[in-house]
Amino acid sequence: MTSRSSELFAAAQERIPGGVNSPVRAFRHVGAQPFFVERARGAKIWDVDGNEYIDYIGSWGPAILGHTPKVIVDAVREAAARGLSFGIPNPLEVEMANLICAWMPSIEKVRMVNSGTEATMACVRLARGFTGRDKIIKFDGCYHGHVDALLVRSGSGALTHGRPDSAGVPQAFVDLTISLPFNDADVVRKCFAQNKGQIAAIIVEPVPANAGLYFANHDFLLTLREECTKNGALLIFDEVVTGFRAARGGAQEIYGVKPDLTALGKIIGGGLPVGAFGGRSEVMDQLSPDGPVYQAGTLSGNPLAMTAGLAQLHELERIDGWKLLERLGAHFEKLTRDAIAQAQIDITFHRIGSMFCLFFASGPIVDLADAQRSNLETFSKFFRGCLKRGVYFAPSQFETGFISTAHTREDIERTGAVMRESLSVL
Ligand code: KE4
Numbered sequence: 001m002t003s004r005s006s007e008l009f010a011a012a013q014e015r016i017p018g019g020v021n022s023p024v025r026a027f028r029h030v031g032a033q034p035f036f037v038e039r040a041r042g043a044k045i046w047d048v049d050g051n052e053y054i055d056y057i058g059s060w061g062p063a064i065l066g067h068t069p070k071v072i073v074d075a076v077r078e079a080a081a082r083g084l085s086f087g088i089p090n091p092l093e094v095e096m097a098n099l100i101c102a103w104m105p106s107i108e109k110v111r112m113v114n115s116g117t118e119a120t121m122a123c124v125r126l127a128r129g130f131t132g133r134d135k136i137i138k139f140d141g142c143y144h145g146h147v148d149a150l151l152v153r154s155g156s157g158a159l160t161h162g163r164p165d166s167a168g169v170p171q172a173f174v175d176l177t178i179s180l181p182f183n184d185a186d187v188v189r190k191c192f193a194q195n196k197g198q199i200a201a202i203i204v205e206p207v208p209a210n211a212g213l214y215f216a217n218h219d220f221l222l223t224l225r226e227e228c229t230k231n232g233a234l235l236i237f238d239e240v241v242t243g244f245r246a247a248r249g250g251a252q253e254i255y256g257v258k259p260d261l262t263a264l265g266k267i268i269g270g271g272l273p274v275g276a277f278g279g280r281s282e283v284m285d286q287l288s289p290d291g292p293v294y295q296a297g298t299l300s301g302n303p304l305a306m307t308a309g310l311a312q313l314h315e316l317e318r319i320d321g322w323k324l325l326e327r328l329g330a331h332f333e334k335l336t337r338d339a340i341a342q343a344q345i346d347i348t349f350h351r352i353g354s355m356f357c358l359f360f361a362s363g364p365i366v367d368l369a370d371a372q373r374s375n376l377e378t379f380s381k382f383f384r385g386c387l388k389r390g391v392y393f394a395p396s397q398f399e400t401g402f403i404s405t406a407h408t409r410e411d412i413e414r415t416g417a418v419m420r421e422s423l424s425v426l
Contacts, residue, residue: 066406110278117145141211141368155210270308335416385422
C-alpha cells in the first residue's frame, strides 16, 4: 500500500526541487523516503500515516522545550491578534535585544534577522567593513548557512550530499575564503603569517555540529582569540546551534572565550523564522543607518518571532532548562553507551548537554577528516532500524541530535531499547 507520505513526496517532487524545501530533509543517503509530518507535541511527532516517533531533531534545534509548548502557543496566539508584522519598531525588539545582551555579555549591541544564514552573512560583511580587509578563515566541515562566501568545504547538507563547495559560487568569492582543518592551531598561525594584514575575521562553530558533533581541543578556541587580537582580525562565533542551548550563555560561556561577533538563530525564535547577530558596540555601530555597512530585512524583529522566542527563553530560565537538559543528556548517554558496548561495533559517541552524535567509526574524532571515516552504510541501517521502531534521529551521519526538556525518562528508556535492538541486527 502506498503510504500517504509516499503520495505526498511524489507530488512534492513535481513542484519542489528534490521534494524538499531544505536538502537535509531529503533522506537521500539513508535509503529511505522522507515522511511527512502531520502534527507534533512535546517530544513526539506523528506522520500523515499516523506513525508516532520520539523526535531527536526538534526542527534542527529550535524546539528546545519540545514541540508546541503551551507557553509559546498561547503567547503567539495572543500576539497574532495584535498584528502579524509591522515593519515599524516594536517593544518586543527592545526586550529581545536586552535579553540577548544580558545573557551573552560579549554582545553589547544586536540586530535581529530572519535566519542563521542571514546572521552569519551579516557578520562576515560587518567584519570586512570594520577591518577594511577581505579574507575570511573558516574550518572544514563547519556550516554557517548557505552564504556564498562560506559554502567552502562546508558541513550539514552540503557535506551529506557530497558537495561541500557549491556550484554557482564565483571562484572570486571563494578565493577570499580560506578553509582550514579544525583543531590545528599551528595551521591557523601560519595562515595569519602568510596573509599579513589581509584576514578580516575567523568564523567558527565553537562546537562544530554540522559534520556530526565534535569538540575543540583544550586551547584551540583561545588560540583563535589570541591570533585574531594579535593580527587585528575579528573572531566570529557561529552560535546558531549552541546559543542558549549548550548553556544559558552559549558555548562562549562554557569555554570562557569572548568573540567580537556572535551569530544566533533557532532557539531565539521559538520555532518561528529568526536569526540575530551582535557583538562589540564599536563594531556594530558600523551598521547602517549609523555606519557604512548595509544590512536590512523586512521581517527582522517580527513581533510573532520575538514573542515566540522570548516566551521560550523566559520559560527555559524559569525551569532552569539547562540543568534538566544535562540530567536528561547524561541518562541518554548512559543508555547509549550501554547499547554500544553490547553491540561490539566501532561507534564513537559524543555529547555536550542536550546535543549528541553517534559516529559509526573508531575514535578519536576531532575534525572533518575523522568524521568522514564513518561507515555511512552501517549508519543508514541504524537510522532506518530506529525509525522503524519509532525513534527519529538525524537522517545524516553529518548532523547532530537534540534532546528537549519535553523528553521524559520513559522516552529515553524507550530510545535506549530501540538503539540496542537496532544495533543488534546490523
Ligand atoms: P539557517 O539559515 O538554516 O536558519 O541557519 C544556518 C546555520 C548557521 N550556522 C549553523 C551552525 C547552523 O547549524 C545552521 C543551520 N543548521 C542546519 C542543520 N545542521 C539547518 C537545517 C537545514 O539546513 O535545513
